[in-house]
Amino acid sequence: MRDTYVLGVAMTRFGKLLDRSLKDMAYEAVWDAIRDSNIDPHDIGIAFVGNAYAGLITGQESIRGQVMLREVGLNRIPIINVENACASGSTAFYLARSAVASGQADMALALGAEKLFCDDTGKSLKALATSSDIEIEGRMGIVFAGIYAMRVRAHMARYGLTREQLAEVAVKNHDHGALNPRAQYRNRVSVEEVLNSRMIADPITLLMTCPMGDGAAAAIIGTREAAERMGKRPVRIAASVLGSFGYPDKDEPGIVARVARQAYEAAGITAADIQVAEVHDAVAPVELFLYEELGFCGPGESGRMIDEGATRLGGRLPVNTSGGLSSRGHPAGATGLAQVAEIVWQLRGEAGERQIRPAPGVGLVENGGGNVAGETAVVAIHILAA
Amino acid sequence: MTSWTLEVPGTLAGSSLEDLRLSGTRCDRCGRTFFPARRNCPRCLDDRHTRPVALAGEGILHSFSLANVAPPGFTVPHAQGYIDLAENGPRIFSVLADYGDGSRLSVGCPMVLKIVELGKDKDDRVIVGYRFRPA
Numbered sequence: 001m002r003d004t005y006v007l008g009v010a011m012t013r014f015g016k017l018l019d020r021s022l023k024d025m026a027y028e029a030v031w032d033a034i035r036d037s038n039i040d041p042h043d044i045g046i047a048f049v050g051n052a053y054a055g056l057i058t059g060q061e062s063i064r065g066q067v068m069l070r071e072v073g074l075n076r077i078p079i080i081n082v083e084n085a086c087a088s089g090s091t092a093f094y095l096a097r098s099a100v101a102s103g104q105a106d107m108a109l110a111l112g113a114e115k116l117f118c119d120d121t122g123k124s125l126k127a128l129a130t131s132s133d134i135e136i137e138g139r140m141g142i143v144f145a146g147i148y149a150m151r152v153r154a155h156m157a158r159y160g161l162t163r164e165q166l167a168e169v170a171v172k173n174h175d176h177g178a179l180n181p182r183a184q185y186r187n188r189v190s191v192e193e194v195l196n197s198r199m200i201a202d203p204i205t206l207l208m209t210c211p212m213g214d215g216a217a218a219a220i221i222g223t224r225e226a227a228e229r230m231g232k233r234p235v236r237i238a239a240s241v242l243g244s245f246g247y248p249d250k251d252e253p254g255i256v257a258r259v260a261r262q263a264y265e266a267a268g269i270t271a272a273d274i275q276v277a278e279v280h281d282a283v284a285p286v287e288l289f290l291y292e293e294l295g296f297c298g299p300g301e302s303g304r305m306i307d308e309g310a311t312r313l314g315g316r317l318p319v320n321t322s323g324g325l326s327s328r329g330h331p332a333g334a335t336g337l338a339q340v341a342e343i344v345w346q347l348r349g350e351a352g353e354r355q356i357r358p359a360p361g362v363g364l365v366e367n368g369g370g371n372v373a374g375e376t377a378v379v380a381i382h383i384l385a386a
Numbered sequence: 387m388t389s390w391t392l393e394v395p396g397t398l399a400g401s402s403l404e405d406l407r408l409s410g411t412r413c414d415r416c417g418r419t420f421f422p423a424r425r426n427c428p429r430c431l432d433d434r435h436t437r438p439v440a441l442a443g444e445g446i447l448h449s450f451s452l453a454n455v456a457p458p459g460f461t462v463p464h465a466q467g468y469i470d471l472a473e474n475g476p477r478i479f480s481v482l483a484d485y486g487d488g489s490r491l492s493v494g495c496p497m498v499l500k501i502v503e504l505g506k507d508k509d510d511r512v513i514v515g516y517r518f519r520p521a
Contacts (some may be wrong), residue, residue: 069426105428129457131453139394141457141481146466149451157449174446181497202488247420247428250477374479 001101005227006235007022007220008036011379012214014329015184016117022054022064023071025216026113027332030072033109045105045143047079048095050088050112051333054370057118062374068113085131085369086280087162088379090242090336096221097240097350097382106223111365112338113216114331131370131377145209148283149201153275155289159300163203166285167194170208170307171324175283176313177359179353182338184329192313198248201299208284213329217337219344233348238267238362239383245375255379256293256366263364264295264382271295274317274383275360277347278339280368281324287311291319294366313354321346323353328335336367336380347386361386388403391507393515396422398501399438403419406442406501408516410476421471421478442472443499452488463488469497469518496521 010032012025026049034041042162049065060067065081084091088113096108116124132142155161171191177183187278189207197207227234243259253261264270279294281287288302296317297305305311311319319334322328322342325335363384370377390403412419413427414433419510426433457464465482466492483500485491497518504513 037387126458136394137479138457139459140397140461140479141464142468142479143453143455143460143464143466145455146451146453146464149453149469150449151468153493154449155450199454200449202457206450247418249418340480360427372479 003105003224003251004097004100004206004221004237005285006222006237006340006344007039007222007226009219009344010036010340011182011217011334011341013182013217014331014338016214016336017214019118020214022051022058022113022115022216023068025214026111027032027071029113029218030074030109030111033220037220039220039226040109041074043107044074044109045107046077046096047074047101047111048082048092048110049079050082050084050092050110050336051114052083052085053116053127053332056122056130057115064215065111068111071377074109076087084378086282086330087336087367087380089338090365090367090382093219093336094240094242094319094380096219097237099162100221100223107226108216108221110337111216111218112134112334112336114333115214116212116331117214124318126133133372137371142371143201143347144371145174145201145204145211145283147378148286149204151289152283152285157301158286161303162289163195163359164191165303165306166203166208167191167289169281169287171195172285172306172312173281173320173324173326176321178326178353180323180328181352183323184211184322185327197327197384202256204283204285208326210282210330211240213331215329215331215334215338215371217334219340220335233386235347236385237382238269238385239381241264242378242380245372245377247373253303255294255375256290256368259293259379259381260366263383265384267383269362269383273362274364276343276356276363277317277319277366278322278342279324279325279366280318281320284324284326284328287319289326294364313356318356321351332369336365339365339367340382340384343384347384376377388443389511390514391489391511393513394422397423398514401421403512403514406514407443408499410441411436412439412441419476421476441475441516445469445471445475445497446475447493447495447497447500448493449493450482450491465491467497467518480516480518482519485518
């Protein structure tokens with residue numbers, strides 16, 4: 001297995017983009033990534049296209065990737081459709097990286113695109129509800145907002161986290177999103193506004209949730225030679241790990257901690273080496289739980305981390321400088337690749353007003369999706385090093 | 387064929403409608419219990435040491451949420467919870483019932499099983515499901 005590098009990355013603006021199609025957004029993301037990579041697009045040897053819900057929203061099944069890449073212009077190469085709920089984009093990245101590492105291709109495209117908005121909110125909500133086992137949890141009456149609310153409540157009960165601390169994560173992510181021209185929400189919010197916004201599933205209020213969204217993001221992965229030809233700071237993929245739900249005992253690590261451990265081991269580093277992270281804040285407060293699961297702090301210490309501003313821009317470990325899912329938005333299939341893009345931009349010094357100074361050297365992406373047997377169904381973690 | 391059918395497969399079992407209990411699967415090789423009932427142990431990847439078991443009908447509320455959004459087929463407010471079943475049972479998901487305005491619910495409060503009847507299916511069998519309510 002050879003080392004692999006992220007070449008170009010790109011993303012469209014995320015938002016409620018009713019006048020943009022999957023094809024149109026894919027065109028923009030892929031061509032921007034190609035231009036960023038400084039390559040001949042004929043050199044792309046394989047493509048993985050992540051999308052979670054188009055079948056239910058637009059009706060396009062079975063060849064979504066081929067249909068999007070038809071618009072883009074790519075053809076003849078192997079095109080694989082990738083579906084892993086909200087981790088579809090990261091799964092496309094994982095597969096693209098594996099293709100290059102194994103020598104199956106010298107250059108691979110990972111594209112993620114999603115349209116969640118349509119003229120019928122009920123349709124969008126029904127699509128999202130298919131990310132649990134429709135025969136079991138679906139019939140049991142699972143609702144995702146409630147799942148996250150329960151995780152946050154259990155965390156609060158165990159460690160004494162306050163509602164203000166939950167709100168502070170949303171405030172931080174909106175502050176970051178305000179600096180991100182591609183974010184869905186660019187408004188700042190206050191702790192009071194977050195706490196006083198409509199209750200969705202106690203303790204999760206509306207301003208703590210991530211929005212539905214439309215958007216696309218892409219990354220091109222290649223060899224070291226291609227990375228050096230690009231003329232930008234090479235970004236090596238130090239680890240790319242994918243894991244699934246696993247029936248943990250009450251005293252065993254959950255899926256995020258387990259996959260993180262594998263990722264740190266694969267990269268030969270520890271959590272202490274991470275200098276910037278994009279994590280899956282499906283609701284902003286779950287970020288606190290993720291700090292602990294990812295080893296950024298010890299159990300129960302995430303409240304202190306957010307209070308101290310440790311994970312803000314300017315803090316010792318900025319998390320979700322893009323604005324996170326909360327503020328940047330969450331077009332399910334695209335999110336994982338938007339997270340990768342933000343880390344690459346930070347490592348390259350291309351993050352504009354969000355830039356961490358000096359530019360970090362090691363970043364982490366954590367992207368999850370679905371729910372099965374009491375846990376998140378799939379978690380992907382990538383570690384990038386410059 | 388029983389006179390009842392389950393809202394969710396593998397969740398309840400018994401000799402009569404009045405005698406239904408939560409059903410799970412126990413693996414004697416590793417000692418774990420799974421819910422709903424299943425064909426094998428997913429940790430041991432083995433079906434030679436597994437057997438159906440009746441699970442305790444009470445437990446402690448590990449966490450809960452009252453949501454103002456409900457999935458198709460359910461109404462708002464929609465209360466969900468994870469209950470740690472007694473007798474060293476598994477942690478299971480359940481829709482919650484009979485909780486009033488929610489003030490009776492708290493992390494750690496005792497909960498009991500409630501069997502609910504949800505109409506009839508096309509073969510005129512009663513559809514039964516499980517809920518948990520504050521004790």
